[in-house]
Amino acid sequence: MATAADASRSFAGLSDVSIPEDIPVEGDITVPVDSSRREDDEFSTLDEPVKETILRDLRAVGKKFVHVLYPKQSSELLQDWDLWGPLLLCVTLALLLQGGAAKNGSQGGPQFAEVFVIIWFGSIIITLNSKLLGGTISFFQSLCVLGYCIMPLTVAMVVCRLVLFSITGTVSFAVRLVVVVASFGWSTFASTAFLAGSQPPNRKGLVVYPVFLFYFVISWMILTFSP
Structure with missing residues (x-):
């Protein structure tokens, strides 16, 4: 068994070791910076002007509107x-639908709060249904898609109000019917194009059906609106 004396004899020669004077020992000690962290620092918005932040957000919203106009199965x-x-879109549609004509002494047309609740409550129900069926899309991503895809129906509401002010009778109803049906199909197609990739293949029908009902209810409110 080794003793303390044996250990001292083993390391006795280390005291004679010296560092030659011609070997440079000076230098800078630097810590490498992660490239991804450097990029995050470069694109930090903490010091960004408020105007630039607002313009950047508006450009992002406009880009999403373009994706709805040209829907395709992607995650963009x-x-x-x-x-x-x-x-x-929800506020615009609710304002346009507000104040319908009264019939038989009752208040006609949905009110602002009613439209607001229908749109958001319906979007939440569809999102929960998608998650329960095994969808991989997040809660807020689904709300984003369903909300942006209301844009064709909002445009249809604007067109319908213009038609109601300029044309009356059967022609007015026929024009509004064509516009609403086309917008309904566009909204349904666009939303399913974005949501299809995140759903199980054998359950896509169960996910699309509530989406169909959701946009159908909104389309019916637009078609039956009368100022």
Whole structure:
């Protein structure tokens, strides 16, 4: 068994070791910076002007509107989700639907709060249904897609109000019917194009059916509206 004396004899020669004077020992000690962290620092928005931040957000919202106009099965609308666009469309549609004509002494047309609740409550129900069926899309991503895809129906509401002010009778109803049906199909197609890739293949029908009902209810409110 080794003793303390044996250990001292083993390391006795280390005291004679010296560092030659011609070997440089000076230098800078630096800590490598992660490239991804450096990029995050470069694109930090903490010092960004408010005007630039607002313009950047508006450009992002406008880009999502373009994706709805040209829908395709991709995740571009889901990568950077937001609820500003859906909120804007919901408020616009609710304002346009407010104040319908009264019939038989009752208040005609849905009110602002009713439209607001129908749109958001319906979107939440569809999102929960998608998650329960095994969808991989997140809660807010689904709300983003369903909200942005209301845009064709909002445009249809604007067109219908213009038609109601300029044309009356059967022709007015026929024009509004064509516009609403086309917008309904566009909204349904666009939303399913973005949501299809995140659903199980054998359950896509169960996910599409509530989406169909959701946009059908909104389309019916638009078609039956009378100022």
